[in-house]
Amino acid sequence: MPAAVDLSALTVVRGGRRVLSELDLTVPTGQVTGLLGPSGCGKSTLLRAIVGVQRITSGTVRVLGAPAGSRELRSRVGYMTQSPSVYADLSVDENLGFFARVLGVGPDAVARVRSAVDLDEFGSQVVGRLSGGQRSRVSLAVALLAEPELLVLDEPTVGLDPVLRVSLWALFARLAQGGTTVLVSSHVMDEAERCDRLLLMRDGRLIADDTPAAIKRAAGVGDVESAFLALVEQEAR
Numbered sequence: 208m209p210a211a212v213d214l215s216a217l218t219v220v221r222g223g224r225r226v227l228s229e230l231d232l233t234v235p236t237g238q239v240t241g242l243l244g245p246s247g248c249g250k251s252t253l254l255r256a257i258v259g260v261q262r263i264t265s266g267t268v269r270v271l272g273a274p275a276g277s278r279e280l281r282s283r284v285g286y287m288t289q290s291p292s293v294y295a296d297l298s299v300d301e302n303l304g305f306f307a308r309v310l311g312v313g314p315d316a317v318a319r320v321r322s323a324v325d326l327d328e329f330g331s332q333v334v335g336r337l338s339g340g341q342r343s344r345v346s347l348a349v350a351l352l353a354e355p356e357l358l359v360l361d362e363p364t365v366g367l368d369p370v371l372r373v374s375l376w377a378l379f380a381r382l383a384q385g386g387t388t389v390l391v392s393s394h395v396m397d398e399a400e401r402c403d404r405l406l407l408m409r410d411g412r413l414i415a416d417d418t419p420a421a422i423k424r425a426a427g428v429g430d431v432e433s434a435f436l437a438l439v440e441q442e443a444r
């Protein structure tokens with residue numbers, strides 16, 4: 208099966224700084240791929256390049272067989288940014304209904320995505336009066352509306368309690384089982400274990416690209432956080 212995302216020699220310079228450097232990577236179709244690395248390593252910039260909202264300096268980014276950001280990808284790629292991108296003065300259902308119309312999907316999608324993110328009790332609640340975690344789940348619900356083939360999520364579990372985090376990771380796994388490609392960033396290394404595949408990043412470069420088990424095995428350690436530290440140490444030598 209062709210890769211959902213295929214990057215070749217991607218370089219991005221932002222504010223005079225080289226934020227991504229000659230990145231080559233692929234994201235397999237129908238799996239949950241985790242993009243992990245410390246704050247500032249370039250995760251959001253990479254995700255922005257994949258959804259086509261980042262000006263790139265050089266290289267190529269192909270998504271679902273088309274150049275990133277092309278028109279035909281609009282409804283095939285769902286993107287959730289780090290800061291909630293929904294209207295604070297509208298209710299959850301009004302937001303979902305609005306974005307459903309923008310995306311041209313039927314009104315029955317609203318109930319489907321509301322329930323997928325566990326917000327059924329909050330349909331008539333104004334978003335401005337929700338907690339941060341609830342608000343980010345409304346953004347996630349928007350990203351799910353068009354049943355995208357590729358779902359790109361920038362730190363979707365920040366600010367969520369452990370129970371909700373587990374339920375969201377279960378949702379990502381269910382989506383992948385149904386054929387959706389899920390690319391999710393996090394700087395919480397314990398979330399790595401829930402991914403089929405991991406991309407570990409540091410300073411705009413990829414330091415590992417494999418399954419969690421293979422990354423731990425290669426580093427001879429029992430958890431991904433220790434593997435990350437071992438890889439950083441190896442590089443410094």
Ligand SMILES: Nc1ncnc2c1ncn2[C@@H]1O[C@H](COP(=O)(O)OP(=O)(O)OP(=O)(O)O)[C@@H](O)[C@H]1O
Nearest residue numbers: 221222226244245246247248249250251252253394
């Ligand atoms: N608008 C911008 N202009 C210039 N530089 C930027 C801009 N946005 C981000 N950067 C720089 O690009 C680098 C990578 O930022 P990016 O947001 O991609 O990192 P990240 O890994 O997603 O971090 P975090 O986990 O904290 O969100 C950082 O050094 C940051 O300072």
